[in-house]
Amino acid sequence: MISTPTHTQTPSASTSKVASRPRPRPLHKNPKPQPPLTPPKVSTPSPVHIIIDDSEDSDLTPLTSPVDSKINPILITTPSAKSIGGHGPSAPDGALKQQPSVDLDTWDISNLGTYVWVLVDRRSRVLEPEDHDDIEARSKDRFWWPGKIQSPSCMARPLKVKLFGDICHPPGGRTIEISNPGVWSGQPNILSCKEDDRMRFKNLTVVNLACNKDGVLGSPRKKVKHDWESLKEFWNSAVDELHAHYASLKPEVQTDEDDDLPAVGTMDFDIFVKSAPSPTRSAKGITTRGVANGKRKRADDLQSDAEEEVWKPSVLDPDGFEPGDTVFARAKPSPSIFWPARIEVYLPPKKPRQKGKYRVEYLDTTKDDIPRxxxxxxxENQFFTCTLGEWKSDYQDVQDDVDDGHDRARIRSPSPIPNDPPPNSAEFSELSIREQFAYVKPILSAILGELYPPARTRHSDFVAGAKKRKKVAENAALRGRMDPSDVTALQEYLSEWCLRDERRAQMIMDKEDGSEPTSPACDNDEFHTAGASRPASPTGTEMTLPLSQGDVPPDSSFASASELGDLEPTPPGVSSYSDTLPPLPRKRGCKAYEGLSPIERVEYCLNVLLPEAILQVLLWRTGKRTSVALLSEEEEERLHGEGQQLLQERDWVRDMMRLRNLGAPKKSAEGESEEVVFSTTGRAQRRVAAAPKSYRE
Incomplete structure (x- = not known):
């Protein structure tokens, strides 16, 4: 059997035969040269000196006269003048030159940093995208001006930028808004402050979008003229402000040996700018942390943080309080108890959302900073109704009534003799008022003899009479911080020492003439009120007027000598009445004093000698005076001036309580008061018994 082969073609064989067929070779053509991907370099004309145009068609406001540059003025070299095409007049002082190149491929708004350059015109209008299609806007000259980003992030829209300097800013402020920061038609409107770790612009750089590469205007519109020298000075000042603003944020960079800041454009300044914090990095860090914690900081909070950086508090008190103003203040948040206090100073807030505070001093000399x-x-009405805390004081506002006969015997007893050496201020304050009076007698004797220069004016004005004497009486009301009881006692001793029996004889004669005796107690307020509101001479003899028959107590009511021991021990051999002592003559003085009538000498004693006696006692109590004898004229003048200041001082706590009592609400019909005052007040230097060390306890 003969088998015939069958011819079949497998897919693999067919595919192999097709793949083996040769392909036609493509023809390679030489590509045409392509332009570089980077945009063309932006050119700017070099600044030229041109006269400003103030016509109505000009889009610019007139400039002020140029000022001298104070810090390293930058001089700009311009080439020789040449004609610019056929559009208008030739350039006055120089030709336009190209701006330094800007690598727009690496331009990134997130890398701007804090300090930037903004392209603005003379009205601080920023180059926006729509300006590229506006022929008039393109023909304007624009300048790279230094600024600082105020927005919390460079990605914020609009982007807020604070411009430095005093010329390139709008009338309402120096903060502008950039709606579209970026690069438009190859021209950026904002650049970072540095480029390759160097200042980007060392000279004032001008940009005109209508100029071609040869610096020729492409539009026949009217060209704006500038006062170039003035503009250059303003630009230098703006750069100096940029430098100073950043240097103030880095005080640790400065050294004690050299306080001068590095010049703009140097390596040191470049390091400053390079290390400036970027709001973009700060904003990113905040966002990342917020996401990790499950919280995100709002844009409003970021804006507030940016505002706090440039916020400056006002040092003026909005309520207008002055140091020394008295108030009732609490010492802790509980509003139940208030204490007398004085305002010392207003403390401005440290952040915009905070409120200022006041440093006050309480009556126990503790201090604290409290809100308004x-x-x-x-x-305020609460001043008269708030509840006050309780404090105790040794201050005696009213003198205890003492029998007139025994008081007269105490006055007529032998006078104390000053100790040698004299006591210090603490020991002097422990003496009785009569013993203190003994230390000021030499001064008073010199005044009577017109031998004490500091009181000579007061003496002469009283002797002159009329208006001058009235003025002396008005100024005699001051007593400083001396207790009213001490003033009354000092007045008694002074009148007895100076006038002796002459004043009592005069008062008896006045009574026989029908005049009514005045109250034996002298009102404490007479010494703090003006003399015009009281008699011209508050008579010290009011304290020694004979009592009326109905006021004379029985013999059994007189206090014994032992009961008066706290006032003044009665010397041996001295009876209870002054008539057992021989009468002593009054003190003699100069011719002018002796020419006064008896009643005028009483007024002289009260209006001239008593204020000087109080002044000298206060000097001894404060330790300012340490000598009984008179010192040199210069030293006495100095001490007298310090004594006048002591007379002007007031017991501010007592004054507050008097004011509060005057305005306190009346008792209700049920007899209940709306508030309770726990105690009287005291002086600042007094000892406060049982008072807390701090009112916070």
């Missing part, structure tokens, strides 16, 4: 709603002033 912690105290009340006399202009």
């Amino acid at each position: 709603d912690w105290f009340y002033t006399p202009e």
